[in-house]
Amino acid sequence: MSSRYDAMTEALHQAGHRLTPQRCAICRYLAASREHPSPERVYERVREEFPAVSLATVYNTLTVLRDLGEIIEIPGTTEGLRYETNLEPHINLICLHCGRIRDLPSDSLSIVQNAIHNDSGFDLYGLRVDGFGLCSACRTAEEDKSHD
Amino acid sequence: MSSRYDAMTEALHQAGHRLTPQRCAICRYLAASREHPSPERVYERVREEFPAVSLATVYNTLTVLRDLGEIIEIPGTTEGLRYETNLEPHINLICLHCGRIRDLPSDSLSIVQNAIHNDSGFDLYGLRVDGFGLCSACRTAEEDKSHD
DNA sequence: TTATATGCAAACTTTTTGCACATGC
DNA sequence: GCATGTGCAAAAAGTTTGCATATAA
Numbered sequence: 301m302s303s304r305y306d307a308m309t310e311a312l313h314q315a316g317h318r319l320t321p322q323r324c325a326i327c328r329y330l331a332a333s334r335e336h337p338s339p340e341r342v343y344e345r346v347r348e349e350f351p352a353v354s355l356a357t358v359y360n361t362l363t364v365l366r367d368l369g370e371i372i373e374i375p376g377t378t379e380g381l382r383y384e385t386n387l388e389p390h391i392n393l394i395c396l397h398c399g400r401i402r403d404l405p406s407d408s409l410s411i412v413q414n415a416i417h418n419d420s421g422f423d424l425y426g427l428r429v430d431g432f433g434l435c436s437a438c439r440t441a442e443e444d445k446s447h448d
Numbered sequence: 449m450s451s452r453y454d455a456m457t458e459a460l461h462q463a464g465h466r467l468t469p470q471r472c473a474i475c476r477y478l479a480a481s482r483e484h485p486s487p488e489r490v491y492e493r494v495r496e497e498f499p500a501v502s503l504a505t506v507y508n509t510l511t512v513l514r515d516l517g518e519i520i521e522i523p524g525t526t527e528g529l530r531y532e533t534n535l536e537p538h539i540n541l542i543c544l545h546c547g548r549i550r551d552l553p554s555d556s557l558s559i560v561q562n563a564i565h566n567d568s569g570f571d572l573y574g575l576r577v578d579g580f581g582l583c584s585a586c587r588t589a590e591e592d593k594s595h596d
Numbered sequence: 597t598t599a600t601a602t603g604c605a606a607a608c609t610t611t612t613t614g615c616a617c618a619t620g621c
Numbered sequence: 622g623c624a625t626g627t628g629c630a631a632a633a634a635g636t637t638t639g640c641a642t643a644t645a646a
Contacts (some may be wrong), residue, residue: 318620318625339611354628359611391560393570402570408556408563412539412577415556421584422541422550428578429560436569466600466645487636502603507636509601602643612633619626 304385305331311368325349326361330371336382336392336401372426389413389427395435402435452533453479459516473497474509478519484530484540484549520574537561537575543583550583 308327309319317323329345330337337345343358362383365371372384382401384392391404409429416424456475457467465471477493478485485493491506510531513519520532530549532540539552557577564572 316625320620320626322627352628355610356612356629357627360626391564393564393568402568404564404568404570406560406563406567408559411556411559412554415554416539416541416552416579419554420541420550420552421587422552422579423582423587424579425581426579428576428580430576430578431564431570431572431574432576433573434571436571439569439571464600468601468645470602500603504604504637505602598644598646600643600645602641604640604642606638608635608637610633610635613631615629617627617629619623621622621624 308365308370311370312364315364315368317364322346322350322353322357323361325353326358327365330365330383330385333385334403336384338382342383369425372428384428391429391431393431393433393435395433395438400435404431456513456518459518460512463512463516465512470494470498470501470505471509473501474506475513478513478531478533481533482551484532486530490531517573520576532576539577539579541579541581541583543581543586548583552579 305327308331309324312319312323312327325346326342329342335341339355339358339362342362343353343355346353346358362371366373366383370387372387373382386403388405389409391406391409393402393404395401409427412429413424413427416422416427453475456479457472460471460475461467473494474490477490483489487503487506487510490510491501491503494501494506510519514521514531518535520535521530534551536553537557539554539557541550541552543549557575560577561572561575564570564575
């Protein structure tokens with residue numbers, strides 16, 4: 301079992317939350333996911349294992365995990381919530397055309413963190429960096445179109 | 449009139465959109481605002497001048513301005529859309545306690561932009577950097593509480 | 597004049613809430 | 622055993638859409 305899963309269930313346990321089978325299934329999926337899932341997507345996937353699971357349970361668990369800092373909310377380009385399950389500092393490259401989100405690790409973020417520490421009395425818990433634009437695949441497609 | 453306002457109305461005009469009084473009022477408010485308004489907030493403010501203005505008109509105009517790149521959508525901490533009217537690269541410091549968003553200009557962002565240009569075939573249109581944590585006021589309040 | 601925008605209201609989507617029952621600890 | 626969590630369903634919140642009327646260009 302991955303350490304992300306262990307960290308999530310450990311955090312739930314430490315905070316006095318129960319490790320129900322539904323919650324474990326949600327954590328298992330989140331820990332394995334690299335697709336920045338929406339609540340609906342989590343629901344679909346968990347339902348494969350627990351057909352009777354409720355959307356309310358999914359929302360509940362996502363909220364608890366977010367409050368514990370185990371996942372991070374990111375803005376869907378327009379369509380509601382998405383969750384970041386990768387806690388390593390990184391840049392989200394969000395394609396405005398196909399909607400895909402790619403994680404780009406970068407040392408440059410430590411410089412941003414330093415800038416925040418130095419320039420303000422702000423106590424930083426988490427950093428989110430989103431780059432909006434066209435991914436290489438969509439950029440190629442756009443260029444092809446303009447050649448018509 | 450501010451150059452932000454001019455830029456917005458100019459962009460609308462260039463794109464073939466009409467400069468209705470409602471739209472101008474929306475732009476006027478956005479250009480002056482430093483409060484990262486929600487659609488509802490824009491609606492309230494514009495209604496002071498146009499009591500009969502419709503929420504649909506507000507959404508319509510915000511969408512058009514966003515598509516033109518004159519404003520940027522940012523994630524409300526939880527409560528729906530918020531708009532960034534400050535197009536200068538900066539860090540949003542979002543307080544998890546009081547919800548306030550403070551803009552912090554920073555040279556460090558050009559390093560992030562370079563990192564994106566160098567490490568991927570991504571065509572970057574816009575960058576959003578959100579720091580989550582406690583603002584100095586709320587941090588002080590939290591510390592006071594823990595002294596009880 | 598005429599294509600675009602507006603206001604209104606209804607529809608839709610997403611998220612939250614209340615409550616009776618179930619269950620992890 | 623009991624506080625917490627679950628499933629269900631209804632409600633609330635947020636956003637989009639359709640259409641008749643108004644209007645900027």
